[in-house]
Amino acid sequence: MTNLSVNINKIATLRNARGENVPDLLKVAADCEAFGADGITVHPRPDERHIRRDDVYRLRPLVKTEFNIEGYPSPEFMELVMQVKPEQVTLVPDAPDALTSSAGWNVGQHMEFLTSIVDRLREGGIRSSIFVGTDIENVQLAARTGADRIELYTKPYADLYPENPEAAVAPFVEAAHAAFSAGLGVNAGHDLSLVNLAYFHRNIPRLSEVSIGHALICDALYLGLEKTIREYKECLV
Template sequence: MTNLSVNINKIATLRNARGENVPNVEQVAIDCESFGANGITVHPRPDERHIRHDDVFALRPLVKTEFNIEGYPSPEFLDLVLKVKPEQVTLVPDAPDAITSSAGWNVKENMEFLTDIVDRLRDAGIRSSIFVDTDIENIKNAAATGADRVELYTKPYADLYPTNPEKAVAPFVEASRAAHKAGLGVNAGHDLSLANLKFFHERVPFLNEVSIGHALISDALYLGLKETIRQYKECLA
């Protein structure tokens, strides 16, 4: 079974635009779980332009499935996650002003740094996942840090899928096999949608979890949140 973790950053973006508490981020997280989501993902950024640190603390006791916090492992971010202790922390190499994640780690160049972070997370009882591209050696290096999982950056798949789905998915099939062989769990995320998720799920083995935010929340504007989550779960059936 592949779990669906719903990234609720865009809910916070909409709330922050008005400066009040509509939509209510906490209630949306509760609703996502009640509608069938297997987890909730947030990505707090230094400027708090969507999810805020106080949101993270407020969500911790409410999330009953899996709480996944992703972000660049700055001292401030690590202080946050070590206090909150989610089930999973996904380490991404984003610059502070990045609009969205746009590449995976070069693990070899950051081996000592990432190994230290992974050790600290393990000592706190938190599962670690490293955001990577499909390069096989890079994935092997991720395993060498002691991480529990990798998250495959799927924008290249989403970009190529409309014109050549088989070519688009092929590197991810091999990357997932390599990760599994190296003892890593496999997550995936970025630009996965109702248009391309089913095919990806059917082709990529050993897929533990997908984390989806922008497309899912956009679909919910038309379909409603409950029906949207149902359709995404159907793609993973």
């Protein structure tokens, strides 16, 4: 069964809007796990506009499932993850002021850099995942860095899904097969939702993990967090 990692960035955004501790990020993370989430994802950015460095340190001893930290591997980010030692680090190519992740790595252009980062994570006992699109050559190059997994950037799938589900998922199926053939595990994330997740999972049944934040938190406003997590998990059976 594919694991569901809940990205709690949006909870931090809501908390920061008032400058207090409501909602309580740590309690929400614990509740997500109690309601069935298989992991917690955070994406700390340099401006700390949602997840703060202090949040990451405070979450580490509380997360009992899998802790996944996403981010651009700047010196400051690497210092943080090497101290915190999450189970997984997902490397994304975001600029410091990026609103959200909007593309995967061009691995060939950054091969030496990514290989050095992956090596450092492995030495720290941390699983590495590289955020990529569906270009087959790029996926194969990701394997050459020594990474453990890739995370497929699924916004193109989500955008095309309402019009043509088969065409939307086809390049992701090919990319996943290329990754499996190269010895990589496959994660996925970005704009996956209750509308499109089950179909994506049926077509890529060996998917290791999906990381979902924005859509899941929005659904929770209507359904409640416990029911929402349960419904997302049902999409992954």
